Amino acid sequence: MPANPEEIHAAEHEKVDIQILAAPTRLIGEDGKLKAIEFLRMELGEPDASGRRRPVPVPGSETTMDVDQVINAIGQGPKLPSSEEDAAMSSLPVTRWNTFGGDEGSQHTGQEMVFSGGDVFRGPMTVVAALADGRKAAYAMDAYFRTGQIQSEPVLFNVSKGTLKTIDPEPFSVFKQAPRNRMPEIPVEQAVSSFDAVELGLTEEATRNEADRCLVCGCSAGFDCRLRDALTEFKVKWRDQTEKKIHFKTMQAVDSNVEIVLDPNKCIRCQRCHIACMTFQCSDAIDLKEYPTFIDGKCVHCGLCVDLCPTGALLVKRDGRAVDRFDWKSVASHCVNCGIGCALDLKVSGQRLVWIKDGKQEAPNHSSTCRRGRFRIYDDLWYGQRINQPMIKQDGSWQEVSWDQAVDAVVQGFKRTADTAGAGAIAAVGSPQASNESLYLLQKWLRVGYSSHG
Numbered sequence: 001m002p003a004n005p006e007e008i009h010a011a012e013h014e015k016v017d018i019q020i021l022a023a024p025t026r027l028i029g030e031d032g033k034l035k036a037i038e039f040l041r042m043e044l045g046e047p048d049a050s051g052r053r054r055p056v057p058v059p060g061s062e063t064t065m066d067v068d069q070v071i072n073a074i075g076q077g078p079k080l081p082s083s084e085e086d087a088a089m090s091s092l093p094v095t096r097w098n099t100f101g102g103d104e105g106s107q108h109t110g111q112e113m114v115f116s117g118g119d120v121f122r123g124p125m126t127v128v129a130a131l132a133d134g135r136k137a138a139y140a141m142d143a144y145f146r147t148g149q150i151q152s153e154p155v156l157f158n159v160s161k162g163t164l165k166t167i168d169p170e171p172f173s174v175f176k177q178a179p180r181n182r183m184p185e186i187p188v189e190q191a192v193s194s195f196d197a198v199e200l201g202l203t204e205e206a207t208r209n210e211a212d213r214c215l216v217c218g219c220s221a222g223f224d225c226r227l228r229d230a231l232t233e234f235k236v237k238w239r240d241q242t243e244k245k246i247h248f249k250t251m252q253a254v255d256s257n258v259e260i261v262l263d264p265n266k267c268i269r270c271q272r273c274h275i276a277c278m279t280f281q282c283s284d285a286i287d288l289k290e291y292p293t294f295i296d297g298k299c300v301h302c303g304l305c306v307d308l309c310p311t312g313a314l315l316v317k318r319d320g321r322a323v324d325r326f327d328w329k330s331v332a333s334h335c336v337n338c339g340i341g342c343a344l345d346l347k348v349s350g351q352r353l354v355w356i357k358d359g360k361q362e363a364p365n366h367s368s369t370c371r372r373g374r375f376r377i378y379d380d381l382w383y384g385q386r387i388n389q390p391m392i393k394q395d396g397s398w399q400e401v402s403w404d405q406a407v408d409a410v411v412q413g414f415k416r417t418a419d420t421a422g423a424g425a426i427a428a429v430g431s432p433q434a435s436n437e438s439l440y441l442l443q444k445w446l447r448v449g450y451s452s453h454g
């Protein structure tokens with residue numbers, strides 16, 4: 001039966017009586033009302049030319065079943081208007097399957113300014129296929145408005161490691177096998193007697209567990225790999241022939257740098273990391289033989305080699321794993337860890353900081369950062385250590401208070417100290433993260449407010 005195993009299981013769970021190999025032949029009525037349906041039993045015959053065993057009727061197997069209602073659900077297809085109903089139809093190509101014809105790359109129907117996609121283009125298919133058509137059509141429309149030419153979106157160079165049955169399982173052995181988290185459902189009695197949604201949705205914990213089952217099998221640099229860009233530009237095709245297969249797992253990923261993951265399998269020996277570290281960063285921390293290795297004690301963790309690696313052979317490490325260089329949103333910002341204020345390019349997913357690049361050769365750092373700006377900012381944000389609400393210590397423990405309460409407590413504290421010990425007892429310590437303007441205000445406040453030079 002052409003249905004998903006999940007759908008068959010759900011139907012049987014709700015006590016649906018599925019009759020397999022039964023072909024309806026007629027509906028039987030009584031007193032003007034539907035009473036029963038008649039069907040013929042079928043059996044699988046000899047294989048035909050395609051090797052498929054076609055069902056053939058079992059003679060004399062007519063069976064009737066009493067029914068209240070019959071719902072015809074034997075397939076789906078587009079319902080196109082006739083050319084009388086819509087004059088535009090007369091100029092559109094319609095296939096014998098009652099779908100619009102056209103170009104698969106651009107979704108253009110051949111008729112000026114008309115594109116199609118989804119079920120009306122390819123017949124009954126998935127939502128994902130319809131979304132892909134929409135994306136291709138959007139690209140072609142954009143190109144048409146800009147150039148007057150219908151163009152298809154370039155086909156990205158893709159390469160596959162193979163199927164779950166053929167790939168080397170060793171790289172995935174670090175993952176613990178875990179069963180799929182079951183979707184909670186309403187009781188079956190409620191499901192068969194109401195139109196309530198049957199699936200209740202996963203809990204947050206189950207959703208996290210489900211995400212943890214991911215094998216992270218894709219390439220972490222798939223969106224900005226410059227090697228892939230070049231292969232796409234030159235229309236290189238990946239030919240998945242046995243004798244031409246790439247041996248992906250030739251070397252273990254090297255885990256010798258606390259901040260950086262090095263996967264030698266992706267290295268194309270372009271030497272960018274080596275040259276940048278030697279001539280720009282002046283650390284000379286990368287030895288380039290068969291593939292790059294970090295020289296003990298020399299790396300200052302500026303992250304420059306990660307930014308320059310074109311293939312994702314060098315990636316930022318968080319929690320022991322490489323951080324994916326997906327198509328994250330870029331936010332221009334600067335580091336607040338010292339007064340230099342290096343320009344940074346924050347890669348953000350929603351409200352979450354994913355990783356940090358240098359600030360595109362902007363002053364004052366011109367592509368170079370130190371370890372604190374590049375790697376340490378994460379800790380506060382990733383691990384929820386950031387303080388975003390004022391707190392006052394009361395009875396030995398920190399209590400969250402409003403900003404007004406916090407400012408009032410500070411003012412009272414200074415006043416108390418000045419009243420009891422004199423203004424000279426008040427001193428200030430400036431933060432290296434403060435700007436010149438803030439530090440100027442700080443000393444002004446001390447001198448004018450308390451006649452103190454501390």
Ligand code: SF4
Pocket residue numbers: 276277281283284285286294298299300301302303304305306
């Ligand atoms: S992080 Fe900086 S210092 Fe370390 S190897 Fe890369 S370029 Fe050199």
Ligand code: SF4
Pocket residue numbers: 266267268269270271272273274292308309310311312313314
């Ligand atoms: S920049 Fe990347 S690809 Fe180039 S040599 Fe270094 S690790 Fe290999």
Ligand code: SF4
Pocket residue numbers: 335336337338339340341342365369370371372373374
């Ligand atoms: S990246 Fe380093 S040098 Fe630059 S502002 Fe931050 S702490 Fe200072």
